[in-house]
């Protein structure tokens with residue numbers, strides 16, 4: 312980028328014939344003295360001459376201010392490259408920037424045999440032919456870039472993703488990798504791995520403190536990125552693994568920020584701090600554990616730190632509150648269509664993946680026994696109130712059955728297409744609009760939580776007041792008077808599909 316210009320100096324310089332400012336002169340052209348800025352701009356103007364259509368460098372300006380060639384303007388200027396024969400701004404030794412860039416690239420990529428190795432020929436052409444040659448020349452001045460190119464030419468850096476991964480991470484390495492993939496010298500990597508890399512770059516860019524940045528980058532690359540890459544070697548990385556990696560890095564970043572805010576560095580962390588984080592955290596904050604294990608193993612954290620386990624019998628699991636809030640919103644307060652509330656309830660209570668919900672039929676809901684039951688696999692699960700009434704109301708009034716073909720539909724959630732259930736993608740959209748966290752990423756968590764909330768005590772846990780329960784009862788169209796009575800705690804009678 313051009314540096315800001317100093318103020319014009321009329322004491323020392325006459326006004327430039329072009330910009331009429333008092334800047335240091337660079338040449339006397341037919342129109343008069345031209346300042347260094349206008350001179351540079353003129354040398355870099357390329358196109359077709361307004362007077363003769365000649366294509367090349369156009370340093371002149373006609374009366375209307377249009378660019379003209381050397382012949383038409385009478386300007387003497389050396390812009391003839393001895394390397395490529397084209398008219399262009401010269402860099403050095405009468406060679407243009409593009410030629411110089413190309414020379415430098417080929418020089419750096421020259422291997423032990425005295426020439427550019429076959430495998431690097433395309434890379435040499437791509438780098439040497441960069442559209443903005445002057446940026447390319449500047450880029451090549453970096454010692455890192457030079458080492459990388461020389462290393463590849465010498466064969467000390469093999470042309471593999473792994474070899475590039477082993478280098479200190481930098482934009483340069485990723486840029487070269489991108490070019491090598493573009494030219495099919497390296498195989499294209501998994502889309503989600505690439506997405507994660509891009510996401511990580513943006514995430515890291517938001518971290519101001521160098522120490523935090525370094526730690527998080529190491530963790531993200533050496534733990535998560537490496538795993539995703541290893542996974543992608545055998546099968547495409549799943550959406551769940553991708554999301555989880557992002558979540559872990561995000562939470563680790565929050566943890567580091569929390570430490571910094573408390574004036575602590577990782578090595579100063581003591582058990583009480585870890586316990587504090589866990590006791591005040593909700594929802595996804597438990598995902599810090601992967602980071603803690605990693606940091607302890609890397610000796611960034613004191614070795615004696617104990618990382619809390621997510622015990623099965625923990626009285627209140629982190630994230631539970633979040634789930635109950637979502638449930639309460641859906642069951643008691645929500646005014647969404649009945650169908651959406653039922654879908655949301657099934658997700659929040661039974662941690663079922665959306666594509667299983669859409670395959671349910673009316674035969675999977677049992678309204679004949681004492682308690683409402685539902686089955687996702689072979690096992691029947693008891694449906695807790697107040698959700699049971701909601702589900703029953705839905706069975707009685709399923710939507711999308713007005714078409715002739717769907718009148719006898721057995722799907723629990725009939726779709727708009729005859730004989731088809733709702734599409735899973737559509738359901739996911741409905742749920743996210745209703746503010747229900749997306750499955751399946753949280754499936755394991757929800758499943759664990761649901762186990763800890765026996766259906767019978769759910770109503771109590773929801774904390775609905777008797778009057779709310781009454782209003783709810785009206786909405787659900789059920790006899791709800793008994794709901795005001797305290798609910799007795801008992802064992803969970805339902806099972807979960809795994």
Ligand SMILES: [Zn+2]
Pocket residue numbers: 327328329330331332334345346347348349350
């Ligand atoms: Zn000027």
Ligand SMILES: [Zn+2]
Pocket residue numbers: 360361362363364365379380381382383384
């Ligand atoms: Zn001309």
Ligand SMILES: [Zn+2]
Pocket residue numbers: 392393394395396397399406407408409410
């Ligand atoms: Zn040239």
